Amino acid sequence: MSKPHDWDALDPEAQHQMGIELLRDIRGQYILGQALAIATDKLAKESYPETSNIEDMEILGETIFPMGYQLTKQVTTTLSDDRHGG
Numbered sequence: 001m002s003k004p005h006d007w008d009a010l011d012p013e014a015q016h017q018m019g020i021e022l023l024r025d026i027r028g029q030y031i032l033g034q035a036l037a038i039a040t041d042k043l044a045k046e047s048y049p050e051t052s053n054i055e056d057m058e059i060l061g062e063t064i065f066p067m068g069y070q071l072t073k074q075v076t077t078t079l080s081d082d083r084h085g086g
Contacts, residue, residue, distance in 0.1 A: 001027065026067070033068025036061035041076060 001022055007015070022028035036057045043054050061069030 001025065029065050030068035033061055033065030033070070034072045035068075036065060037069045037072035037076070 001018070004010070004018075010018075023032070040054050040057045040061065043049050043057075061073075
């Protein structure tokens, strides 16, 4: 699925329905897992990380969206290790 060219012309209900369909689809679940993995890494590097938000995102990634979450965590860890001689 990709965002239609006429997205802005669609009524809010049609947009909402497309979002729900993507969320139910394995691709949408992968994307959300990926986003959670990237977000937790970025937030953890902040000067004052919001630990409770990071931990809640980890729970969501590990339990609800594991495919994209775990794969992204593994890839980013491997890339980081490679860059640092690990």
